[in-house]
Amino acid sequence: MPSLTVNGVAVEVESAGLHTLLHVLREELGITSPKAGCQQGGCGACTVLVDGEPRRSCLIPVAAVDGASITTVEGLGTPERLSVVQAAFHERYGSQCGFCTPGFLLATYALLERSPRAGRAEIEEALAGHVCRCTGYVKIIEAVEAALRGEVAAGTEPTEAVTA
Amino acid sequence: MARADVDLVLPASAEEAVAAFGDGAAVTVVAGGTVVMPELVAGRLRPERAILLARAGLGGITREAGRVTIGATTPISALEDGDEPLATAARHVGDPEVRAQATVGGNLCTGASADAPRGDLQAALIALGATVRSAGRGGERSEPVEDFLSASAGRLVLDVSYEDGPRQTGYAAARRPHAHHYTILAVCTARTADAVRVAVTGAGPTAIRLRAVEAAVAGGAGPAEAARRALDDVEGSLRDDALASAWYRERVLPKLVEDALAAIDGAAGA
Amino acid sequence: MKAVGARLPRYDGVAHVTGRTQYVDDVRVPNMLWAKALRSPVHHAAITGLDTAKAEKIKGVHAIVTWQDVPKLVYGHLEALGIPADEPLLAKDDVRYKGQPIALVAAEDEETALEAVAAIDLDLEERPALFDIRKAADPDAPTIHQWGNWYPHFENEMDVRQIRKGDIDRAFDQADTIVKGVYRPAAIEHVPLEPQTALVVPEPSSRLTIYSCTQALYFSMGVVAAHLEVPLNRLKFVGGTVGGGFGGKVDTATETISALAALKSGRPVKWRWTREEEFLCSSTRAPWHMEIADAVTKDGWILGRKMLTLHDSGAYARFSPYGLTKHSFHHTGAYTIPNLHFDGYVVFTNRVPTTAMRGFGVTSVSFATELHVTRVAEVLGIDPFELRLKNANRIADTSPNGVSYTDPSTVPTILAIADAIGHELPADYRTMTRDSRAGELLPEHLVAQVGEVDH
Numbered sequence: 001m002p003s004l005t006v007n008g009v010a011v012e013v014e015s016a017g018l019h020t021l022l023h024v025l026r027e028e029l030g031i032t033s034p035k036a037g038c039q040q041g042g043c044g045a046c047t048v049l050v051d052g053e054p055r056r057s058c059l060i061p062v063a064a065v066d067g068a069s070i071t072t073v074e075g076l077g078t079p080e081r082l083s084v085v086q087a088a089f090h091e092r093y094g095s096q097c098g099f100c101t102p103g104f105l106l107a108t109y110a111l112l113e114r115s116p117r118a119g120r121a122e123i124e125e126a127l128a129g130h131v132c133r134c135t136g137y138v139k140i141i142e143a144v145e146a147a148l149r150g151e152v153a154a155g156t157e158p159t160e161a162v163t164a
Numbered sequence: 165m166a167r168a169d170v171d172l173v174l175p176a177s178a179e180e181a182v183a184a185f186g187d188g189a190a191v192t193v194v195a196g197g198t199v200v201m202p203e204l205v206a207g208r209l210r211p212e213r214a215i216l217l218a219r220a221g222l223g224g225i226t227r228e229a230g231r232v233t234i235g236a237t238t239p240i241s242a243l244e245d246g247d248e249p250l251a252t253a254a255r256h257v258g259d260p261e262v263r264a265q266a267t268v269g270g271n272l273c274t275g276a277s278a279d280a281p282r283g284d285l286q287a288a289l290i291a292l293g294a295t296v297r298s299a300g301r302g303g304e305r306s307e308p309v310e311d312f313l314s315a316s317a318g319r320l321v322l323d324v325s326y327e328d329g330p331r332q333t334g335y336a337a338a339r340r341p342h343a344h345h346y347t348i349l350a351v352c353t354a355r356t357a358d359a360v361r362v363a364v365t366g367a368g369p370t371a372i373r374l375r376a377v378e379a380a381v382a383g384g385a386g387p388a389e390a391a392r393r394a395l396d397d398v399e400g401s402l403r404d405d406a407l408a409s410a411w412y413r414e415r416v417l418p419k420l421v422e423d424a425l426a427a428i429d430g431a432a433g434a
Numbered sequence: 435m436k437a438v439g440a441r442l443p444r445y446d447g448v449a450h451v452t453g454r455t456q457y458v459d460d461v462r463v464p465n466m467l468w469a470k471a472l473r474s475p476v477h478h479a480a481i482t483g484l485d486t487a488k489a490e491k492i493k494g495v496h497a498i499v500t501w502q503d504v505p506k507l508v509y510g511h512l513e514a515l516g517i518p519a520d521e522p523l524l525a526k527d528d529v530r531y532k533g534q535p536i537a538l539v540a541a542e543d544e545e546t547a548l549e550a551v552a553a554i555d556l557d558l559e560e561r562p563a564l565f566d567i568r569k570a571a572d573p574d575a576p577t578i579h580q581w582g583n584w585y586p587h588f589e590n591e592m593d594v595r596q597i598r599k600g601d602i603d604r605a606f607d608q609a610d611t612i613v614k615g616v617y618r619p620a621a622i623e624h625v626p627l628e629p630q631t632a633l634v635v636p637e638p639s640s641r642l643t644i645y646s647c648t649q650a651l652y653f654s655m656g657v658v659a660a661h662l663e664v665p666l667n668r669l670k671f672v673g674g675t676v677g678g679g680f681g682g683k684v685d686t687a688t689e690t691i692s693a694l695a696a697l698k699s700g701r702p703v704k705w706r707w708t709r710e711e712e713f714l715c716s717s718t719r720a721p722w723h724m725e726i727a728d729a730v731t732k733d734g735w736i737l738g739r740k741m742l743t744l745h746d747s748g749a750y751a752r753f754s755p756y757g758l759t760k761h762s763f764h765h766t767g768a769y770t771i772p773n774l775h776f777d778g779y780v781v782f783t784n785r786v787p788t789t790a791m792r793g794f795g796v797t798s799v800s801f802a803t804e805l806h807v808t809r810v811a812e813v814l815g816i817d818p819f820e821l822r823l824k825n826a827n828r829i830a831d832t833s834p835n836g837v838s839y840t841d842p843s844t845v846p847t848i849l850a851i852a853d854a855i856g857h858e859l860p861a862d863y864r865t866m867t868r869d870s871r872a873g874e875l876l877p878e879h880l881v882a883q884v885g886e887v888d889h
Binding site: 015019020041047055059064065107128129 | 166168172174194198206218260264265
């Protein structure tokens, strides 16, 4: 029975070892932020961090990551305290329908950790596996650059919706 | 066979992997999972028995005794800053996340899908004159990559190796300007003191060594003249797929051959 | 006004970046079954046999629905707009596009559902297929739709959408040159990141709760109610969170069939399309074939336009007649052409039925018009900006279908573009406005068509 640490919590996985990590996260553990966008590794909506590295959870048999530490967007921050990456995507409108957003956030987070001075080319390379159909990518890149440049602080207050 | 009923083996060493693989009958090998897992999830592959190589210790790159040896489960990303034309071919596979998970062995064993060519590393390895070491029926075997490709069924790749030495290399490709797009057609060339080797990916179900082009070069032909032999070894294997038609490939291949040869031309004495 | 002009945070922004936004696939209900569809493997065939007996016996299969389970099998989504019904919810006598749904299996898990789909016995007798709309009228073309190869139910049972305005023969007579062009934009896939998904929960009250990714909640509710022959108050639609739609999630492609499986099994059923299904079986923006001939004077007036449009509806009508109608209303685009002869046909092919996608019907003709106007400018040797400004819509000009423009933005837009790219224009063009031209500013060929503006 594989065991994982998911967002800091130790779990024993009951699903068969050949089930994908995506399936385990969504169906067994109820963590629904990684999405089944294509289940072929082609869109990036399923990306999670495996021991800090961004990987396609739809391509990983869970038995292959026995003992690993998995981070999903739920582990990056909360509405009460958004991480820098999350705050940047929110403030700079890097998300429209939101379906691709968790994958982009984790890939961006990993980029920030390994290459805090990344330039445009490196950003685009790091996000190359992530497809967004809504935004046209401009606002996403702006959000990533804002996060890299330290223009956005981690959120400490929930942002209130405006009612007309 | 339900996923839960699959006999799943996780060998903890190369020896265990070879033993579990046996003669390769009725067993599915999962290395990086980038090719196999989508087939499993879609229900097109229903193995009774599967071997996960994640812990078999088959990864790693060593340079020893004049040879570079790449373990089967080495991630493709590990090649990106290494020897050409392998490095460029590696960088053209998928995207960083996929490359970090996909393996060299898996890439060697994968043929074209219905929609696109795969196995970009094969042509680069052929150009490098690489040898595949594999296990399976009849025991361990070592053979040139191009021979392995025509007889890879029932083999478990252990490693692939090539001579560690100076060479000039070339790489010319027809690609579309998208991230993680499969390569339509790519020609890899390498010149050592002994010979020039030329191979193509995207012109058939697996990579093909362009022997007629090599022979022309050995006979003194320059890039343009040798490129006229480009289609000799791919006759009948060009096909239409989601990326391009056979018609298009037929016309582009000689140009790519010429470009890839020009990259190593006049290297004599250089 | 606090909101207009202000930079407001998205009300769903925090939910998006914390992974809390709940799409249909994220809804969790106990005892849920997974659904998979049997789809036509060929483009056109008669169904000579359909037997689900073997599949139903597979352990873990709870329901299989076919056409026999559908109370109202054929319901036209736009019957209210006069488009009669032509498409069965699940195939009965024949299949007319590769991927057409024939049956839905609801089972304990996806694997079992897939196994059951493979165990359904399907017998087909293939028929010749039609893919090229230009060939639909050929004597040897196969007939692929019960109405013939193109839609025959426009007003007065016409088989063509026509616009006739002014005196086209006189315009072509008076022209110095006729400029022709053919424009053929291809089909486009919506490719939403969220594949189409529906989750239907049978409630103890005998209502159905339907979690839907539809872009058109009340519309889809009506479609489901019609097929199921239940009053609207039997349905509770939960929606509004769409992982990308772009027009492709108005077809109500998953809700009804999933509802039937939920009713038959008595359990919640989720049908989540795969990416392959999205690419192969989901509706697309239509391919179009447009032929334009403009009668033009050598000083750049477009006196008249003859146009033929063939719209590829795919195997069934769906919304295509509506799309073609809008297309016809806008077939002169941003320009005023007073003499018009437009014929448009909704042509059936054995492709996936086409549907709405951003600008449905109009993007195609805008594309064609803009290319054609540039072509006219090239033929006449006139600056393309000047040609556009000359023919641009003015206040009180009328559209192809006679609507008077009250505030057309062509002139200010083109001037702004010229300014932005530093394109020099002569003074009389630089000072053009959208104001209606009158008196000596009104060219003779436009005199008759200028409408009245309601102030």
